[in-house]
Amino acid sequence: MKRIQITCASLLIISAILFGTVAHAEETLRPEVSKPMLAAQELIKSQKYREALAKIRDAEAVPARTAYESFIIERMRATAAAGAGDTELAAKSFETLINSGKLPKADQLQMMEALASTYYSAKNYTLANGWIQKYFKKRWH
Secondary structure (H helix, E strand, O other), rough: OOOOOOOOOHHHHHHHOOOOOOOOOOOOOOOOHHHHHHHHHHHHOOOOHHHHHHHHHHHOOOOOOOOHHHHHHHHHHHHHHHHHHHHHHHHHHHHHHHHOOOHHHHHHHHHHHHHHHHHOOOOOOHHHHHHHHHHHHHHHH
């Protein structure tokens, strides 16, 4: 597993994206999902990213999750993984979210930027370049 060092500015951008307002009024988290997710959010605020990932796994273990619950879990996992320096997991979560069709264009663009930065920090220049190209293609279309 590759580890990266995330700058404070990058983490703030990622957190703003991932804790942003995408929810619709009818979409909520059930208590058995929300409890570990709230704990994970507090751990992220305290920069305890590995512990947050464990809480996120607890939420993920809840059976019969809704599509919205899975989406929110993925958003939180991306933040925690990026903070923990887990490039592989962060990138997987970013890509899942970008491809989900649930993000507004502005959030997709910010997440593409974060993903390109993640790959660049991991010295995976080919994937970083690919996501930069996708970013500009999406931004101008």
